[in-house]
Amino acid sequence: MSTVFIYRDRMLPNTIAPLSLLDDPQEWSTFSRSVRMQPHVWQSSVVFQGMHCAACAIAIEDALRKVSGVGAVQISGASHRGLIEWSDRQTRPSEWMAAAMNAGYRVVPANDGIANEQRRSDARQLLWRWGVAGLCMMQVMMYATPVYLSKPGDISPEMVQLLRWASWVLSLPVMFFSSRHFFASAWHDMNQSRISMDLPVAIGIGVTFIVSSWGSFEPSGPFGGEVYFDSLTMFVFFLLTGRWLELRLRHRTAGALEAVMNRLPDSVNRKTSGGQWERIAIRRLVIGDVIQILPGEAIAADGTVLEGLSQVDEALLTGESRPLSRGIGSTVIAGSHNLSSPLLVRVTQVGAATRFAQIVALMESASVSKPEIALAADRWAKPFLWFVLLSSLGAAVYGWPQSPAHALMVAVAVLVVTCPCALSLAAPAAMLASAGALARSGVLVRKLQGLQALASIDTVVFDKTGTLTQDAFALADVQTREGLGPAQALFWAAALARHSLHPVSRALSAASRQEAAKNHQLAEWESLQVNSMQETAGEGVEGEIGHVSQPNLYVPKGKLRLGSGRFCGVNLAEAPFLRAVLADETGWLATFELQEEIRSDARETVQAFIKQGLHVMILSGDGDAAVQKVAQALGITDARGGCSPQAKLVALQKLQSQGHQVAMVGDGLNDGPVLAGANVSFALGQAAPLAQSKADFVLLGAQLGVLVPVWAHSRLTLRVVHQNLAWAAIYNATCVPLAILGCLPAWLAGLGMALSSLCVVFNALRLSTDLKHN
């Protein structure tokens, strides 16, 4: 994205509206969509504040489900986003939002400035807490160093006392400001009688502080004269560093989502009925409005260009990285950027109907879906926490009679060294980072589970029409009756064809228009009239040609017909390609042979898969001859034509019963059941409405070339997830016993815990780099 040209000056509301305001249907519709086929049911997209681990998501889900009228609830621990289904007959947004707040989490509607503002203030607050902990830690270290380095007797006891006092003073902000959040949420969780990551942390920090303060002011007390202010501040600092990095990762990947969502401008120039320009909020745009888009601005709605010629950047929406040229009559999509000159656009889709909104909706539902591997990790995290709490209690009780201070510090080490964080972050962090990278290449992940499934496929099944070949046909050959030139025949055919939307008609009309443009006859081509036009769906079109100005043209007798052989009353021999016939009342005039165009990157992709040892096959509904022709061109040996959707599904299930993991690539429209039946599925986004697509992945740019990199990326993702899980398991399995045995000082435990979290987050970050195209 060319950020250099793009500036966003955003005025955000600083105040947060009271919840009851959201009960106005107009308000809630800004962050909710009505659920298809279910009147009065809404799906709201919200952001939760105060979430800090995977267990929180479960707590919120429980709290929300208790509200009557709330249906399905999906919450992502990694992105802090949730989708909530509720019925406007039984409840109101303020009701379920209040329920979440009682559970200790603030709810902010997503898709509006408030969430943005909140995110910024969260980031500032965390940075500030981190800064306080960091600066105080540095200074406390300074005060601790002389005591460590000096020989006994080098420093006077008064000086030691002064250094301790200074350390204590600087630990206060760390204790009561920087780590306040840990205490607050641990306390809250205890009130709700559940445990979370913050509980061991809070106990560890609290105990260390009490032991050290006691040691500072009453060295002869029960805990002796040892102080651990340096360990304490360092632990908090590292912990906050981990949180900070996690926050950055989240902002960057659920973040890729943010990047897409933030692409719409807040306001736009609209032409008033008097021809003036007015600046209005994009929420107030309606279909049919004429808007002006200046260079550097984002396009606010889907529409058709009325005036101007410019370059647009659709990279985020289609993965097409080159600027695309858009002139009069071409369509532009919301969320793309106008790069070079002003455009006047007539709005054809607004709000949730735009392609942009559909993409955002898809990404949102993906970021809250949980892959199996993450669910498994979550199930392990909770018993593990209990084990840690109990074993630290055991260690404290066991050592207490000998030395209470030492026993307590061993318990603290056990508490702080464990890192269930690494366990529950391992899978979602990696998968979200990966989904973000894929989104930037124009591949939407609808279900994160798909990434896991894709990594283990051994068979790729392609549909033919619209997948390996382009949607459009190309004119290959024209055969005509004697006395009639191919150009003339095409001219008449196009006169009928341009009124029809059938792919064959479109191909003929496009070919003829090109021909006319070449011969400078565009005006005549466009002015040709056809009377009493009639289209028979799936068969053909007929009509009477009006006035003909060119004298040397063959004039058809009576009604012209264009369509299948049967429609035109002509017998055609079997052939492996598509044909259309033109006839008038005297009989056959011409036959047009049409060819499917194979996508330019199809062969390369198929060959790359074969080279990697995958089995590639075609299952198509088309005639066998046509399918074999395409298969041959692509180098695929296993191709079956004439399959109904049902037959495709049966073939697929047969493969699966033989133990194959199958990926299906289709156009997403006719292949619904097959896509749903495959282990993992891809849909080419241009063919089908995005929202109805059943596929795990949607290729927005309709380029097959990304398939191989996506597959490679999914394998890398799964590898990273496994590395993360293995790392978390090995780390905890070694460090917890060491800490229980008392071999780990508190500072080392803190360092180990922080580093293990950082490892997981950094390892996941590797996946957020863009795809490698080979």
Next chain:
Amino acid sequence: MAILFLLIPLSVALVFVILAGLWWAIYRGQFEDIEAEGERILRDD
């Protein structure tokens, strides 16, 4: 070395002064949108 009895409390005070500076910087948004300042030179207006 008696001066340390003055310097150490002073250093504690200094940390709080620096923290105040950090607070000012964070809440004035000094650490956000770091690229924007560099790009401003390319801006027309």
